[in-house]
Amino acid sequence: METRFIADVMLGRLSKWLRVMGYDAYYQSHYKEGVLERFVGEGRRLLSRRAKLVEQYANAVWIKSDHVHEQLQELKAKMGLTTDRSKWFSRCLLCNVPLQKASSEASVESVPDYILHQEVPDIHSCPVCGRLYWPGSHRTRMTLQLKEWGF
Ligand SMILES: [Zn+2]
Structure with missing residues (x-):
């Protein structure tokens, strides 16, 4: 487990x-x-x-x-x-719950166009706080940080 x-x-x-x-x-x-x-x-x-x-x-x-x-x-x-x-990046960093696939209606307002227009947009949302997550610069920075730390 x-x-x-x-x-x-x-x-x-x-x-x-x-x-x-x-x-x-x-x-x-x-x-x-x-x-x-x-x-x-x-x-x-x-x-x-x-x-x-x-x-x-x-x-x-x-x-x-x-x-x-x-x-x-x-x-x-x-x-x-x-x-x-x-x-990695499968959980809300604030609420500690697994993310779910975001609805496109929810995404339109806050997600950058270049992400929305991908064939299969990788956009997830938190079922508790509603925060949206997508592979952007913030995620890239955190990935680089973890790599630097040996992960
Ligand atoms: Zn949340």
């Missing part, structure tokens, strides 16, 4: 990059009492920079660095991260 994560409060950027790679990475900047326990109980692996917290949960991963590229390397070394590029 696909690994799902829950990232501790200090790991917002890491969770964003995990989402870029297609991982289900739950993150909040604040967790109410009991929320971490519940999500770990549902099968998520806790990622945290707090060693004391990590000790409390089976399968939790302690993250040492406070730089996101080193955090990704740590995770890769400790548990392996997917190199399956077909998974």
Whole structure:
């Protein structure tokens, strides 16, 4: 089964990059009492920079660095991260849910013409927030960044 994560409060950027790679990475900047326990109980692996917290949960991963590229390397070394590029950009970076094929009506207003006029436009939308995703310069930058980091 696909690994799902829950990232501790200090790991917002890491969770964003995990989402870029297609991982289900739950993150909040604040967790109410009991929320971490519940999500770990549902099968998520806790990622945290707090060693004391990590000790409390089976399968939790302690993250040492406070730089996101080193955090990704740590995770890769400790548990392996997917190199399956077909998974990249398949998830909303804000809502952490899988994207779906966007309707053409929704796309017309915000997607650049050169994307719309492709034979099979690769436009996806988030079923929660409605944000549209397509292969543009933003995605190219993130892909280059991941390549630079060795993914
Ligand atoms: Zn969304």
